[in-house]
Amino acid sequence: MATKSKKTSAKASKNGKKKIDGKGWKQEKDERIDWQKLARDERTWKIVGAVSLLASIFLFIAFTSYFFTWREDQSVVFSRGIGILFDGDRSVSNLLGRLGAYISHFFVHKCFGIASLLLCTFFFVVGVNLLFSRKVFSIWRNLKYVTLGLLVLSVSLAYVFGSGNDQFPFGGGVGSMISNSLKGALGTVGTGALLVLLAAGYFIWQFNPAFNLPERKKAAPPVLEQSTEEEEEEEEEQEEEDDAKLFIPVTKGNKLKPGDQVLNIEEPEEEGSMHDLQMVEREEEQEDEEEIGDEALTMEKEIVNDLFHRHDQLEVNDIPFHTLPVTPDPDPEPEPLPPVTPRTFTSGLELEIKTVPDAEPAEDGVDKVIENLPPYEPTLDLRDYKYPGLELLETHGSEKIIQDPAELETNKNQIIATLRNYSIEIQKISATVGPTVTLYEIVPAAGVRISRIKNLEDDIALSLAALGIRIIAPIPGKGTIGIEVPNVKKTVVSMKTLLASEKFQHNTFSLPIAIGKKIDNDNYIVDLASMPHLLMAGATGQGKSVGLNAILVSLLYKKHPSQMKFVLIDPKKVELSVYRHIEKHFLAKLPGEEEAIITDTKKVVHTLNALCIEMDNRYDLLKEAGARNIKEYNEKFVKRKLNPQKGHQYLPFIVLVIDEFADLIMTAGKEVEMPIARLAQLARAIGIHLIIATQRPSVNIITGTIKANFPARIAFKVSSKIDSRTILDTGGAEQLIGKGDMLISHNGEVTRLQCAFVDTPEVEEVVDCISGQRGYPQAFLLPEYVDEKELEGKDFDSADRDSLFGDAARLIVQNQVGSTSLLQRRMKLGYNRAGRLMDQLEAAGIVGPNQGSKSRDVLIKTEMELQERLDMLG
Numbered sequence: 042m043a044t045k046s047k048k049t050s051a052k053a054s055k056n057g058k059k060k061i062d063g064k065g066w067k068q069e070k071d072e073r074i075d076w077q078k079l080a081r082d083e084r085t086w087k088i089v090g091a092v093s094l095l096a097s098i099f100l101f102i103a104f105t106s107y108f109f110t111w112r113e114d115q116s117v118v119f120s121r122g123i124g125i126l127f128d129g130d131r132s133v134s135n136l137l138g139r140l141g142a143y144i145s146h147f148f149v150h151k152c153f154g155i156a157s158l159l160l161c162t163f164f165f166v167v168g169v170n171l172l173f174s175r176k177v178f179s180i181w182r183n184l185k186y187v188t189l190g191l192l193v194l195s196v197s198l199a200y201v202f203g204s205g206n207d208q209f210p211f212g213g214g215v216g217s218m219i220s221n222s223l224k225g226a227l228g229t230v231g232t233g234a235l236l237v238l239l240a241a242g243y244f245i246w247q248f249n250p251a252f253n254l255p256e257r258k259k260a261a262p263p264v265l266e267q268s269t270e271e272e273e274e275e276e277e278e279q280e281e282e283d284d285a286k287l288f289i290p291v292t293k294g295n296k297l298k299p300g301d302q303v304l305n306i307e308e309p310e311e312e313g314s315m316h317d318l319q320m321v322e323r324e325e326e327q328e329d330e331e332e333i334g335d336e337a338l339t340m341e342k343e344i345v346n347d348l349f350h351r352h353d354q355l356e357v358n359d360i361p362f363h364t365l366p367v368t369p370d371p372d373p374e375p376e377p378l379p380p381v382t383p384r385t386f387t388s389g390l391e392l393e394i395k396t397v398p399d400a401e402p403a404e405d406g407v408d409k410v411i412e413n414l415p416p417y418e419p420t421l422d423l424r425d426y427k428y429p430g431l432e433l434l435e436t437h438g439s440e441k442i443i444q445d446p447a448e449l450e451t452n453k454n455q456i457i458a459t460l461r462n463y464s465i466e467i468q469k470i471s472a473t474v475g476p477t478v479t480l481y482e483i484v485p486a487a488g489v490r491i492s493r494i495k496n497l498e499d500d501i502a503l504s505l506a507a508l509g510i511r512i513i514a515p516i517p518g519k520g521t522i523g524i525e526v527p528n529v530k531k532t533v534v535s536m537k538t539l540l541a542s543e544k545f546q547h548n549t550f551s552l553p554i555a556i557g558k559k560i561d562n563d564n565y566i567v568d569l570a571s572m573p574h575l576l577m578a579g580a581t582g583q584g585k586s587v588g589l590n591a592i593l594v595s596l597l598y599k600k601h602p603s604q605m606k607f608v609l610i611d612p613k614k615v616e617l618s619v620y621r622h623i624e625k626h627f628l629a630k631l632p633g634e635e636e637a638i639i640t641d642t643k644k645v646v647h648t649l650n651a652l653c654i655e656m657d658n659r660y661d662l663l664k665e666a667g668a669r670n671i672k673e674y675n676e677k678f679v680k681r682k683l684n685p686q687k688g689h690q691y692l693p694f695i696v697l698v699i700d701e702f703a704d705l706i707m708t709a710g711k712e713v714e715m716p717i718a719r720l721a722q723l724a725r726a727i728g729i730h731l732i733i734a735t736q737r738p739s740v741n742i743i744t745g746t747i748k749a750n751f752p753a754r755i756a757f758k759v760s761s762k763i764d765s766r767t768i769l770d771t772g773g774a775e776q777l778i779g780k781g782d783m784l785i786s787h788n789g790e791v792t793r794l795q796c797a798f799v800d801t802p803e804v805e806e807v808v809d810c811i812s813g814q815r816g817y818p819q820a821f822l823l824p825e826y827v828d829e830k831e832l833e834g835k836d837f838d839s840a841d842r843d844s845l846f847g848d849a850a851r852l853i854v855q856n857q858v859g860s861t862s863l864l865q866r867r868m869k870l871g872y873n874r875a876g877r878l879m880d881q882l883e884a885a886g887i888v889g890p891n892q893g894s895k896s897r898d899v900l901i902k903t904e905m906e907l908q909e910r911l912d913m914l915g
């Protein structure tokens with residue numbers, strides 16, 4: 042009981058009542074009206090709103106009635122003036138009696154004429170907003186229109202209809218006065234012109250009509266019109282948004298949105314009483330704040346500046362924000378609102394901040410599209426970059442295929458005779474002359490079994506006494522038998538011809554490579570991205586290096602440095618070294634490495650593992666972006682649907698080229714094979730493509746795992762049928778004639794090609810053309826890979842911190858996300874190192890403990906705090 046009375050006493054004193062003895066209460070302040078409190082009371086404003094709404098209805102009825110009764114009531118009002126209100130004897134015709142007659146006479150006759158009706162809208166807007174405690178209409182906008190409308194309409198109507206005692210006051214006294222003054226100053230015509238000008242100006246401003254002369258229609262860029270309209274619309278939308286934000290009831294537990302501004306926060310008065318509604322206003326706030334006085338809380342909108350892409354700074358107002366600085370409320374003891382986790386609060390108030398749903402990442406992790414931004418253009422990184430021109434390349438000899446009729450005739454006769462020796466008759470024979478070989482297509486006579494011809498392949502070749510005969514029995518899809526016979530005079534296929542071809546110039550391939558010419562002279566141009574990896578084999582001196590150069594040069598001719606990077610592995614140290622000059626344009630390397638072209642086996646292992654990390658990181662990015670492959674991902678990035686702040690970036694293709702694979706496998710074995718197999722299996726979707734070349738296509742080098750993951754394979758001449766089978770799963774490569782004569786197995790088809798020829802000086806020209814231009818500050822950096830074995834035995838206690846500890850701590854504190862994958866992506870680290878860094882950050886008290894799938898809590902909130910902690914740690 043005693044406790045209860047104590048409580049009651051406390052409650053009472055809080056409400057301004059003081060106990061003076063045990064029997065009664067003395068009201069100390071009950072005589073004083075607390076105006077401030079009254080002004081902040083929601084009910085007060087509701088009453089004002091209701092009065093305003095009634096006033097608007099009253100005025101509307103009075104004015105409308107006046108339009109019909111003005112003549113009858115005019116003399117009465119004239120004669121009595123304001124006294125009419127108290128003159129009970131006088132009767133008037135206005136529907137709202139003497140008050141209606143007097144007020145409408147005042148506004149319509151004396152002031153603004155018909156335009157006075159606009160006043161009704163003002164009271165209506167104010168009334169509705171106050172009554173509903175939210176901004177239904179914009180008072181500010183209405184006020185602008187009413188003020189302008191009263192003036193312009195009254196003056197215009199007075200000008201048009203004139204004024205006189207006996208006349209209906211269309212423009213009212215004010216309108217007539219201004220109109221007459223203008224007429225005096227500008228003359229009737231001048232005044233008319235001014236009014237027309239005003240009307241036209243308003244019309245143009247509001248509707249922005251197009252004034253295109255017929256013949257200039259084409260010249261007027263529609264974009265311009267559109268953009269102006271868009272701006273207009275945007276302005277409208279913005280206004281509407283602002284309007285909607287104007288009045289926002291904030292009660293206990295209610296949530297604010299960014300951009301909302303709270304004018305008045307009322308503390309609860311009594312137990313059980315409702316929290317007062319708050320009025321939130323934008324444009325009228327200054328005025329209102331003055332009225333409400335310094336009791337009002339002002340809450341400022343924190344604009345979150347989000348650097349949405351690397352190169353374009355963007356201010357985004359509508360993304361979630363974390364801090365709302367609140368001016369302290371001098372009113373005592375504001376009751377805390379439900380808990381939140383803000384960074385700062387100065388008033389002791391805690392607000393639950395609701396993030397704007399639009400800015401939340403969509404379900405697939407994709408951010409809201411930031412409209413009205415031009416698409417991201419990766420090539421702007423090096424906007425002046427010029428692609429190498431075709432003039433850098435040479436035409437090697439005559440491009441014309443030499444057809445020697447005598448040679449053709451001899452070969453034909455020999456084929457017929459040889460087959461006849463084996464009792465094989467021919468119905469028809471035709472020849473297609475290619476750059477290196479001629480294909481004789483034969484249709485055997487009825488009853489001849491194709492398998493018989495195939496079995497006689499070696500004998501026929503011997504009889505024809507020529508190297509490089511290949512029998513295709515039957516030619517897939519044709520039902521004929523093909524015999525390829527090398528030409529006596531061969532034509533070199535210049536790289537220049539292929540690159541100049543329509544097929545190369547105008548294709549939509551992601552990574553177009555021009556490899557060579559088919560036997561029918563068709564250019565063989567394919568998309569490396571769809572292959573998706575390529576295995577090349579060939580005995581020494583048969584054209585492998587030229588083939589690799591042809592592929593690399595094709596890509597250099599089509600891709601911008603921002604779109605593609607090479608990882609070049611060259612254990613022989615000479616083949617690819619020419620490309621070292623384009624390091625800052627097209628090469629990728631490990632952080633801290635001097636040379637971009639990798640020649641050392643140990644570094645090859647690191648690089649391959651780093652590529653695996655890059656692959657994993659890219660998969661994480663794709664997953665977050667809800668994209669299935671690099672193309673979809675980059676499309677989203679270009680459309681600015683992905684936030685670089687979250688680690689997203691435009692992903693260049695990465696082409697890994699290993700020139701002598703056999704050497705690597707011999708020295709590093711599984712250490713090389715495993716990451717290559719992993720990359721080959723998984724890297725296609727994320728834009729990493731492999732080209733592996735080897736002189737020795739034996740089974741211990743091209744293992745089953747490697748083969749299974751390299752569906753596209755090229756064979757130059759090899760030394761044995763077994764090698765041909767290892768590389769192509771079929772014989773034939775041993776019968777090639779060298780100098781770029783090759784077989785390519787792609788999409789289950791084996792095609793004979795003459796590889797495009799590009800000489801080393803040409804490659805040097807191309808490389809010089811690129812390296813002479815502005816490049817990136819350094820090569821594209823691959824993620825760092827730390828060999829677990831090298832770390833064994835090393836104890837990573839807090840005294841032996843990772844060199845990246847400080848950077849990692851800063852990144853985590855800046856982002857306020859304790860996630861290992863963030864470290865991996867942003868710092869290009871492997872999982873193990875990132876994980877170890879995270880453990881060290883935990884030990885240093887910067888992040889909290891592991892929380893399973895949820896990211897760790899970040900215990901340090903500001904960079905200043907972090908710096909202190911780092912200084913402390915030493």
Ligand SMILES: Nc1ncnc2c1ncn2[C@@H]1O[C@H](COP(=O)(O)OP(=O)(O)OP(=O)(O)O)[C@@H](O)[C@H]1O
Pocket residue numbers: 533534579580581582583584585586587588736780781782795796797798799
């Ligand atoms: N496509 C081609 N057209 C014409 N000639 C070619 C072509 N490819 C290669 N050759 C000729 O063959 C020679 C050897 O080619 P390349 O250097 O590419 O052989 P390789 O297989 O790389 O040899 P290695 O493995 O020993 O480096 C070239 O110097 C060139 O004269």
